[in-house]
Amino acid sequence: MADVRLETALDPVAEIAAFNARYATSGGIVTFLGQVREGGGVEALELKHYGPMTLPGMTDLARITQLRWPLDGLLIVHRHGVMHPGDPIVLVAAAARHRRDAFAAADFAMDHLKSESWFWKREKTATGWRWIEPRPEDHEDLERWR
C-alpha cells in the first residue's frame, strides 16, 4: 500500500497526478513538496545516502505512519544526488477517508524524514562545499509526536 522510493529524479506533478488517480475513493489527499530554496547564495545542494540503511529506514517509517493513522495510501519519494535551487527534493502524499488523518500522517512522515532518515546534506556556495549540521528545530519537531 505504501510506495516508498529513493530516486535521482522527481517529477512532482506526474507523481501527484498518479497518486490522486490511484486513490480516487479517498476523501482527502495531502501532499507535501520540499524543494531547494532559492537565494542565500546556494548554488547547489547534494544529498548523500547509505544504501544498506536509507531506503529500509524510509520503508519502516512508512509502515509506522500507516499503523498510526488509517490511510488508504501513502507515497514517499526522496531524491539523492546533486540538486539546484528550485528542484524538488522530497514528496510525501497521504490519502485517507478523512482529511485530518491525511494531514497528520504527512506531517509525521516529513518530520521523521527530516530528522531521522539517513541523509547527509551539503551545500555549495561561492566559497565551496559545506556540510550542513542538523538544526535543533528538527528535533523539537519530532518531540510533537512522542
Next chain:
Amino acid sequence: MPRLVFLGKLEDIAGTAELTVAPGPVEQILATLDRALAIELLGEKVRMALNGSLITDMGGVTLREGDELAFLPPVSGG
C-alpha cells in the same frame, strides 16, 4: 576483507568513502588509522552500523571477511 564506510563529513575527513582493513577487533583497527580521523570516528554524535544494523557499542565487535562497518554522523536530510 572488511570495509569501513564513512558518511557525510567523515568522508571528507577520511579523504575516502571506504577503506579496506584487515580483519580483527574494531578497537585494534581504529588504532591503525590516522589519529585525527580516529578521534572524529569516536565522536559521541557518530553512530555505527555493522552490515546495515545500528550497534550501540563497538566493544567486543570483531570485523570478519566481508563485514561493513559504517560511521554515521548526525543526519541532515529532507
